[in-house]
Amino acid sequence: MRYVQLRAFHHVAVCGGFSRAAEALFLTQPAISDQVRRLEEEYEVVLFNRQKKQVTLTAQGQQLLEVTRRMFDTEQQAHDLLAESRGLSSGTLRIVADAAHHLLEILGRFRARYPGIQVTVNAGNTESVVTSLFNFEADIGVLGEIPARREFDILMLNTSPIIAFVSHDHPLAAASTLSLADIVQHPLVLRERGSKTRHKLETLAAAQGIILKPMIEAEGREAVREIVTSGVGVGFVSQAEFGRDERVRPIFIAGPEMLMEEALVCLRERSGGKLVKAFWDIARDVSTR
Numbered sequence: 001m002r003y004v005q006l007r008a009f010h011h012v013a014v015c016g017g018f019s020r021a022a023e024a025l026f027l028t029q030p031a032i033s034d035q036v037r038r039l040e041e042e043y044e045v046v047l048f049n050r051q052k053k054q055v056t057l058t059a060q061g062q063q064l065l066e067v068t069r070r071m072f073d074t075e076q077q078a079h080d081l082l083a084e085s086r087g088l089s090s091g092t093l094r095i096v097a098d099a100a101h102h103l104l105e106i107l108g109r110f111r112a113r114y115p116g117i118q119v120t121v122n123a124g125n126t127e128s129v130v131t132s133l134f135n136f137e138a139d140i141g142v143l144g145e146i147p148a149r150r151e152f153d154i155l156m157l158n159t160s161p162i163i164a165f166v167s168h169d170h171p172l173a174a175a176s177t178l179s180l181a182d183i184v185q186h187p188l189v190l191r192e193r194g195s196k197t198r199h200k201l202e203t204l205a206a207a208q209g210i211i212l213k214p215m216i217e218a219e220g221r222e223a224v225r226e227i228v229t230s231g232v233g234v235g236f237v238s239q240a241e242f243g244r245d246e247r248v249r250p251i252f253i254a255g256p257e258m259l260m261e262e263a264l265v266c267l268r269e270r271s272g273g274k275l276v277k278a279f280w281d282i283a284r285d286v287s288t289r
Contacts, residue, residue, distance in 0.1 A: 001042060008035035009047060009061075010068040014137075017055050069136045077273055089116040093275045096122045096132045097142035098196070099221060099241045102157050102262045106283045114278060123220055127194040133267055139276050141265045144196040144238070153271045155264040155280065157287050160240035162197060162258040164251040167231040177252040180210060187215035187233035189224050197236055200258045208255075238262075 011021035012032065022029040040047055047061035057065060093110075097103060100121050107119065124132060126145045132138040133152075146154060164183050166172050172186060184205070190212070191198045205212045215233050218224045221241065228235035229247045238260035242250055264283050266276055 001039065002035075005035045005039040006068055006071070008032045009039055009064065010072055012036060012048065012055065013057055013061065013065045013068070017053075073136045073270070077270070088114045088274060088278055091116075091275055092118045092120065093140070093279060094120050094122075094138045095140045095142070096124045096129050096138040098123070098125055098129055098144050099142065099238075099262065101241050101243065102142055106279070106286050109282045109286065110279055113282070117275065125192065125194045126196045129265075133265065139266060139270065139273070140279060143263055143265055144260045145199075146261055146263050147265060151268055152265045153268050153280075155283055155287060157262045157264060157283070158240055159259050159261050160238045162200060162236055162253065162260055163239050163242060164234050164236050164253060165225075165228060165242060165248045166234050166251065167229050168247060168249055170231055170234075170249070172234065172251060173249045175251055177254050179254045180205060180208060183234055183251070183253070184210055184212060188212065189216045189218060189227045189233040189235045190214035191221070191224060191236075192217055192219045197238065197260065200260070201236055204256065204258055 007025070008021065008031075011024050012018055015021045015024055018029050018032050018036075022032045025032065036047065045060050046058050047064060049056045049058055095103065100123070103121065107121075110117070110119070122132075122138070124141075126143055129138070129141040129143050130147060133141050142157070146156075164172075164178070170186075172178065172183070180201075190201070202212055216227055218227055221237060224235045224237070225245070225248070227233065229245075234251075235248075239250070240260070240262065264280065266280070270276055271280070
């Protein structure tokens with residue numbers, strides 16, 4: 001087993017194919033295929049299911065990927081440590097957030113202080129954020145649900161209630177506050193399952209003996225907003241994420257508040273990385289003002 005073989009396997013697995021892995025490693029596709037083939041032949045295993053143009057991991061391949069994720073993440077941490085004397089002049093910080101709204105000021109300060117650092121921000125719900133962190137596909141996450149796990153370092157950003165919202169010409173647009181029972185008489189546009197906003201709504205509804213029946217389920221906050229803007233239903237969002245949009249009107253929900261806590265999270269084992277620590281320090285300054 002050689003390093004280049006494990007590297008080839010790892011990139012095929014995370015990139016989703018031999019061609020993409022070759023592009024990422026600046027090698028030819030036959031070279032990548034040969035390295036993976038040699039690894040499989042040496043240990044008499046099949047790591048990928050190869051069906052036409054689709055490549056998927058076998059059970060053994062999935063187990064090996066869990067090892068190589070840690071292996072190459074540790075390699076990156078070693079690189080960061082050894083390159084620390086050069087300062088934060090290059091590198092990539094990967095963030096996955098259930099709402100990028102909470103990061104705007106932090107991102108602005110971070111970019112101003114470290115202009116050479118590339119930052120990627122991808123969207124996700126609570127489940128996908130946690131999965132991305134454990135799979136080392138992201139360095140930092142933003143969550144609306146605080147994970148009760150020892151593996152994470154957590155920094156609270158803010159807390160705000162969940163509100164309903166409708167288009168400016170919706171029948172409920174003139175209302176400032178309504179009960180959940182009144183709101184659910186109208187068609188609902190809800191987030192996908194796995195969304196913390198939806199989970200909290202369903203919990204409150206169940207406590208009040210109310211059945212939530214979405215007319216439309218949409219993946220992602222922005223998708224819900226655009227659908228609601230068309231006037232077809234009522235959406236829900238935390239007040240902090242409502243923003244300024246003249247196309248929609250907020251409606252506060254009477255009764256017990258459904259509070260959304262937004263927090264910055266990272267795996268504790270990765271919190272010492274220089275990029276993560278630099279971003280974390282700026283976020284702490286912003287959150288404590």
